[in-house]
Amino acid sequence: LITPAxxxxxxxxxxxxxxxxxKPVNYDGRFHGPVQVRFALGNSxxxxxxxxxxxxGVGEMIKKAREMGIGTFEDESRxxxxxxxxxxxxxxxxxxxxxxxxxxxxxxxDLVPILKVEDAQGKILEEFVEKSxxxxxxxxxxxxxxxxxxxxxxxxxxxxxNRSLVIRGKPAVAVKTGTTDDKRDNWTIGYTPTYLVxxxxxxxxxxxxxxxxxxxxTGAAPIWN
Numbered sequence: 001l002i003t004p005a006x007x008x009x010x011x012x013x014x015x016x017x018x019x020x021x022x023k024p025v026n027y028d029g030r031f032h033g034p035v036q037v038r039f040a041l042g043n044s045x046x047x048x049x050x051x052x053x054x055x056x057g058v059g060e061m062i063k064k065a066r067e068m069g070i071g072t073f074e075d076e077s078r079x080x081x082x083x084x085x086x087x088x089x090x091x092x093x094x095x096x097x098x099x100x101x102x103x104x105x106x107x108x109x110d111l112v113p114i115l116k117v118e119d120a121q122g123k124i125l126e127e128f129v130e131k132s133x134x135x136x137x138x139x140x141x142x143x144x145x146x147x148x149x150x151x152x153x154x155x156x157x158x159x160x161x162n163r164s165l166v167i168r169g170k171p172a173v174a175v176k177t178g179t180t181d182d183k184r185d186n187w188t189i190g191y192t193p194t195y196l197v198x199x200x201x202x203x204x205x206x207x208x209x210x211x212x213x214x215x216x217x218t219g220a221a222p223i224w225n
């Protein structure tokens with residue numbers, strides 16, 4: 001059982017996985033020793049994330065990802081432990097559904113692009129009727145994830161008291177940034193029980209970004225805010 005208080009060692013680690021060993025590094029290039037899960041997740045430390053994936057298994061992660069709305073991980077044999085660090089392509093719409101699970105206390109509700117269609121006279125031709133979603137996480141797990149992602153102190157070691165991740169007057173906004181290892185994508189996704197906003201920054205030709213923009217904080221977060 002892993003809780004926000006569980007301690008994981010953020011130290012140099014090599015995973016013996018064919019065809020070659022995998023040795024992940026943190027975004028800041030440093031190691032932080034024993035860290036609680038709350039601070040490992042809040043600060044986006046990579047090595048603890050890979051260790052948790054190794055403990056649970058890539059297959060189990062993909063299974064849960066599918067339940068939460070991510071359907072692009074089709075061929076499980078293509079993915080390894082780097083999957084938790086952005087080693088698999090996903091759609092923004094799928095990520096919105098997945099993070100919406102946390103916002104909805106563990107219930108998956110798929111996106112609806114069109115809520116209502118009216119003709120020129122105002123007659124409603126079609127209208128979306130809200131349906132109950134499917135529970136894919138416990139409300140307790142969702143609460144703990146949201147608690148960590150809305151805790152500004154939990155991310156301050158790597159991100160500082162960053163104003164881009166704090167919405168003035170809204171203390172309970174949960175938010176997560178992410179950057180792929182090759183610096184081609186960076187994301188910021190944040191939510192409350194009512195709203196979810198997701199931003200992506202990258203080059204249309206898939207080239208790596210300039211270092212000054214290659215972080216979720218410097219690239220996507222100001223737009224998200």
